Amino acid sequence: MTDCIFCRIVAGEIPAKLILETENVVAFHDLNPVAPQHALVIPRRHIATLDDATDEDRELLGQLMLAGAEAARLLGCAENGYRTVMNCKESGGQSVYHIHLHVLGGRPFSWPPG
Template sequence: MSNCIFCKIVSGDIPAEIIHENDDLLVFRDLNPQAPTHALVIPRRHIATLNDMQAEDAELIGKMHLAAKAVAEQEGIADAGYRTVFNCNAGAGQTVYHIHLHVLGGRPMSWPPG
């Protein structure tokens, strides 16, 4: 998608602090962090929302969570605890329409969230 900021990060047109990547995914630090560690796990392939996912994307979602685990370990927050969050559409807080998994940690998390 030519107007998608995350697609532009994937293509290298927009810089980001990349902390993990593989053939399917890219992980970078959020520009507006809500915790001491706040990273975004995105697929390289554009999918606008979770509602646009298909059955064949199930493996991709699993890979996103495994990347979140790897980042939590790399960042030293795995043992203390961390949160992963997908937002779907505006009512849930999605502002960039390219699916992304938030990885947040480094501070206590309250429940229920926002």
């Protein structure tokens, strides 16, 4: 997906402040943070939305969640707590159509969100 900004980050065409990399997942600092600690965790393989994931993506989705927890530890917000969010499509708040997990920390969050 040459027009996908996250695919271009994975390919090294666009720089990002990386937090962690695995064979299948990359985590980096969000350019427009909404919390003191705000990371994005993405699969290296392009999947546009959560609705586009298939049964074959189960392990990859689990890897995203585990990488989110590791990113929170590396950011120093795991001990006090953090929030993970995955938006799906326009009404769900998705702005980049490459699935990504937001890891937010460093401040208290309220419920319900939004």
